Every structure is written in C-alpha cells, then in structure tokens.
Amino acid sequence: MNNKFETNAIRTQLARSQNLEHSVPMYLTSSFVFEDAEDMRASFAEEKERNIYSRYSNPNSSEFIDKVCQMEGAEAGFAFASGMAAVFSTFAALLESGDHILSARSIFGSTHALFNNFFPKWNISHSYFKINELETIEELITPHTKILYAESPTNPGVDILDLEALGNIAKKHKLILIIDNCFASPYLQQPIKYGADLVIHSGTKLMDGQGRVLAGVTVGNSILIDKIYRFSRMSGPALSPFNAWVLSKSLETLAVRVDRHCENALKLAEFLEGHDKVNWVRYPFLKSHPKYEIAKKQMKAGGCVVAFEVKGGLEAGQQFFDSIKLLSLSANLGDSRSIVTHPASTTHSKLTEQERAETGITDGMVRVSVGLEHIDDIIGDITQALS
Ligand SMILES: *Cc1c(COP(=O)(O)O)cnc(C)c1O
Numbered sequence: 001m002n003n004k005f006e007t008n009a010i011r012t013q014l015a016r017s018q019n020l021e022h023s024v025p026m027y028l029t030s031s032f033v034f035e036d037a038e039d040m041r042a043s044f045a046e047e048k049e050r051n052i053y054s055r056y057s058n059p060n061s062s063e064f065i066d067k068v069c070q071m072e073g074a075e076a077g078f079a080f081a082s083g084m085a086a087v088f089s090t091f092a093a094l095l096e097s098g099d100h101i102l103s104a105r106s107i108f109g110s111t112h113a114l115f116n117n118f119f120p121k122w123n124i125s126h127s128y129f130k131i132n133e134l135e136t137i138e139e140l141i142t143p144h145t146k147i148l149y150a151e152s153p154t155n156p157g158v159d160i161l162d163l164e165a166l167g168n169i170a171k172k173h174k175l176i177l178i179i180d181n182c183f184a185s186p187y188l189q190q191p192i193k194y195g196a197d198l199v200i201h202s203g204t205k206l207m208d209g210q211g212r213v214l215a216g217v218t219v220g221n222s223i224l225i226d227k228i229y230r231f232s233r234m235s236g237p238a239l240s241p242f243n244a245w246v247l248s249k250s251l252e253t254l255a256v257r258v259d260r261h262c263e264n265a266l267k268l269a270e271f272l273e274g275h276d277k278v279n280w281v282r283y284p285f286l287k288s289h290p291k292y293e294i295a296k297k298q299m300k301a302g303g304c305v306v307a308f309e310v311k312g313g314l315e316a317g318q319q320f321f322d323s324i325k326l327l328s329l330s331a332n333l334g335d336s337r338s339i340v341t342h343p344a345s346t347t348h349s350k351l352t353e354q355e356r357a358e359t360g361i362t363d364g365m366v367r368v369s370v371g372l373e374h375i376d377d378i379i380g381d382i383t384q385a386l387s
Helices: 005-011 037-044 059-072 083-094 109-122 134-140 163-172 222-235 241-252 254-273 292-298 313-323 353-358 375-386
Strands: 076-080 100-104 125-129 145-151 176-180 198-202 216-220 278-282 305-310 339-341 365-369
Touching: 005 059, 005 241, 005 254, 059 076, 059 216, 059 241, 076 083, 076 222, 083 109, 083 145, 083 176, 083 198, 083 216, 083 222, 100 109, 109 125, 125 134, 134 163, 145 163, 163 176, 163 292, 216 222, 241 254, 254 278, 254 305, 254 375, 305 313, 313 365, 313 375
Parallel strands: 100 125, 100 145, 145 176, 176 198
Antiparallel strands: 076 216, 198 216, 278 305, 305 365, 339 365
C-alpha cells in the first residue's frame, strides 16, 4: 500500500469476520482453539503464524502493532501493558550480564531509575552523555557498550537531539540505537529514517491522547524484535486486548489531534515568549530554541510540550500552580486536557539537586502539555495565573 500516513492509520485493520463488521471488534479472549492434533502440534512448533494465547499475541494487539510499524517504517513490533514495560523488556531481552548502556542524560525519570537502581543487580552498567555534547559520546563507548539510548524532544526540558548524528555514531561503533519517541509520536518523527534500530513508545501519551489507558510498544528491526518477543511471551508484560482496541481506535485520529496540539502549543509558546513574568520559554519550533534547525529537519511540528520559567523562583512557581483554574495539575502528558506540571517538586524530585541542574530543571520551571481546548482559554488561564 502506498497510501499516506492518515490513510494507513485508519485503513490498516484486521480482516473482517463473518459478521462483516465495519469497525474492528474487541477480541477479549485469553486463548484460541486448535482444529485438531496436527494443528496444535504445528502451531506450537511455530510452523504457522497464528494466535495461541493472548500473552503471546492477540488480534487487537497485532492490529495496533501493525499500525505503529506502518507509521514508524518498522519491520515488526511487540505491544506492552505500559511504556515502562516496553522499556524494561526491551533492555532485559537484549542485554547480558556485563553489558553497558550509553544513554542521554535527559531521559524519563523511571528509565533513569531502572538504570541506576535495578540494572546494576544484573551487572548491567550505564553512563550518561550530555545532550549538548554529542562529540563526547565516542569517548564514553567501552568494549562492553551495546546500546545507545536517547529521547528527543526530552522531558521536561524539551531539548532536541540530532537523530542523524546519533544514527551515524551507532552505525560506526555497531551499537543498537534505541529511541524513546514518545514525546514526538510517530506522526511528527520517525527515528528509523535516521538509523534507529528500535523505537519505543509509551502509548499512554499522544497515542491514546485522552488519558484513558496505559500502553507501550517497541518496533523496529525484526531480528531484535524476535528476541524481545521471545523474552516477553515468557515474562508476560503483554498489552491487554481491551487497551489495544482503544489504542488502535486512537491512532485513527492521531494526525488530526497532534496537528491541533502542535498548533496550540506553538501559539502558547509565542505568547509566553513576550510575557514580562516569564524568564525563558522552550519549544522546538520557536526560532529561539537552540536546536531549532535540527528540530525543523527531523520533526514535522514541535509537539505538545512547552517549558518555561516563571520569574521569582520556587515561591512564584508555587503561586502560579495554586492560581491555575482550568488546566489540570497532573503528571501525564499528550492528553486532550491541558496539564501543567512542576518537575522540580514532582516527576524529577527524586533526582539530586546536581542531577536536576544537569538536566536543566530549575525551581521555577513549568512544563505545560498543551491540550485540545480552545487556545484562547488555555492562554487565558495561564495569563491570570501569572498575574
Ligand atoms: C510516560 C513515558 C514513559 C513511560 O510510559 P508509561 O506508559 O507511563 O509506563 C516512558 N518514556 C517517556 C518519554 C514517557 O513520557
């Protein structure tokens, strides 16, 4: 099929059953039946591709995975119960004791916690490179380095990493490049084009887009995905068919939703840039963003997250949050409802002060996940809270 993104998002779907349904139904079944003894034997011997048990595969999950593969230009994938299940299972399936991960410093808090608090138990080490010093990456590669890992845009600082540069380094040193593409969504950015071997998403964010379900997915190179599949079908982090069905429906509207998220976010960022109570604003498609040119090259639009700093530090920041009326104080993002977060006291409070400084998180920093309400109302609430 040579159709466009929007068309594939809608028309990639399971074959109709004998009921000729138009919209794909939900397959809430834990297992599947065999025709006879030979069918059962051949199925378990993997001589034929078919559903056996929903921990391994399920029609709704398969449809969801197919859509994400289409969107990302990937060969294969596996769907997980959450974004973190995808992150953990991907690493656990690919790494051996003694291996080393080289990761960007600015990554999702729970991923950082896995690297720091749990992977050392299995003798898996990591080091971090600073996202504005990609030239230092090669010095940090050791003979044990197996995976190069990054997110772009980053959370919560909305920094941009040059995916093509990362792709070249990974290729030169034969590292597996894994990109957590959750902040961009597959609509805005496809890291495989730049050399990523695997792409991870938390489906909880823009993919669902309505704050209903947790989900995760890893897509990419089919040999690597097969290893992830073999590990996951035994360890059991599979996405539920119900959530897969919800996600698959959500992807039908991903393009129109993300277009509006980005339009609203850019308007908010431009408004805040001229505001006298604001120190700085960061949004990838603002000309003032230090990586504006790279963002323009690798992203279709700037995404739904805007970061800014309220003048007056922690106290002014807290006053701002207490004055918010319409927007939600919550930790999620990519929701139709706009959400404001204070990273220093919430999502990144477990980092030391130095770690926060290294990731660019200041006390007065506010992260806004710009939703789908009317932009005048979003700007109105933030304006009254700032004053
Ligand atoms: C939310 C998030 C995750 C984790 O996803 P869950 O679905 O919450 O488990 C991983 N990476 C990034 C960048 C995220 O924003």
